[in-house]
Amino acid sequence: MRNMSDIIEQYLKQLIQDSGGEVVEIKRAHIAEKFDCVPSQLNYVIKTRFTNEHGYTVESKRGGGGYIRITKVETHSKSEYLAHLKKLIGDGVSEQNANRIIQSMFENEVITIKEAKIINAAVERETLMLELPYRDTLRASILRRVIDVILYSEE
C-alpha cells in the first residue's frame, strides 16, 4: 500500500470483516490519531472508497458520542443487488462511478476479473468516442443492459 488513504481503506475493510462482514463503527478522531493524519482525511477516504457505487452505506453522528458507521450493502439476493446498481446508474453515469460499480460487482463475486475488464473496456471514455452528456447516457445504457444479462445468466 502506497499512501495513507489506501492504508486506511484496507484497515476499515479489515474492521468490517473482523466484525462479521457487515458493519463497522468508528470514531473519526480516533482513527486519524492512529494513522497520524488529519480527521478530514477519513472523510476523503470514505467519499472516494465507500460510496454507494462501491456498495456501502455511511451514516454518522456529530457531537458527543459521535461516530461514523459504514455498512456493507447486502448482496445476499443478487437480483436486489443488481437492481440497486441499475438504479444508481439511472440515465447517466460517469466513468468513475461506472468503475466503482464494476469493481463492486467483482468484489461481490457477481462477475470475474476478466468480465470486469471486458465491461470496463466497453464503457471507457476513449471507447465511446462521444461528447458529454451523450457519453454518460450511452455508458448507462450499456451498463444496464450488461447487468440485465448478468442477472439472467445467473440461474
Place this chain on the structure above:
Amino acid sequence: MRNMSDIIEQYLKQLIQDSGGEVVEIKRAHIAEKFDCVPSQLNYVIKTRFTNEHGYTVESKRGGGGYIRITKVETHSKSEYLAHLKKLIGDGVSEQNANRIIQSMFENEVITIKEAKIINAAVERETLMLELPYRDTLRASILRRVIDVILYSEE
C-alpha cells in the same frame, strides 16, 4: 546499447525478471532521476517498447503514492486470431457481423458463454441508441477494445 531509451528498456525488463518475471512497479520520477533524464522519457519508453503488441500491460496511478505498473502477459496463438477479428471489424460493423464474431470467439474458447452474452448486450442496437452509421462505428470501437482486453488479460 546506444541510447537512453534502450538502456531504460533493458533495465525495466531486468527488473521484471528479477521480481519473478511477471510484473514491476516503478515510480516514474525515481527512474528518471536514476538515469538522469526527464520523467516523460519513461512515457516514451513505455509507449514504444511495452505496448500490448509487445506483450505488456501498463497501469498507472497519479497523485500521492502514484506508480506505473508494467505486467508481462503471455500471448499465444490467440493473438493472431484476435488480430484477424479486429481487422474484420475495422471501422464499422453491423450487429449481425458482430454477433458472428462474438459467436466465433466463444466457439474458439476465447471467451465463455457469459462473456459472450455480456459483449453481445453491450453492442446491441437498442443498447447503443444511435443512428447509422455512428452506431456501427461505435460498435466497432467497443468490440476492438474488448478484444484487446481479452487478448491481454490472459494470465
Place this chain on the structure above:
DNA sequence: ACCTCTTTTGACCTTCTTTGACTATAATTA
C-alpha cells in the same frame, strides 16, 4: 546535403492525496 524516423526535452495538463481553516450538530454542564 536531404529526408525520414527515432529519441530527447520541456512546458503545460490532469488526476489523486493531504491538510487545515471554518462550519454544523449533538451532548453536557453551568
Place this chain on the structure above:
DNA sequence: TAATTATAGTCAAAGAAGGTCAAAAGAGGT
C-alpha cells in the same frame, strides 16, 4: 436555557504524482 465541549462535515488550496504533445536534436539511409 445558555454556554461549553465534543464530535463530524465541507471546501478549497497546496502538494504529489503521472500524462500529453510538439518542438528540437540525433541517426541512418540515399
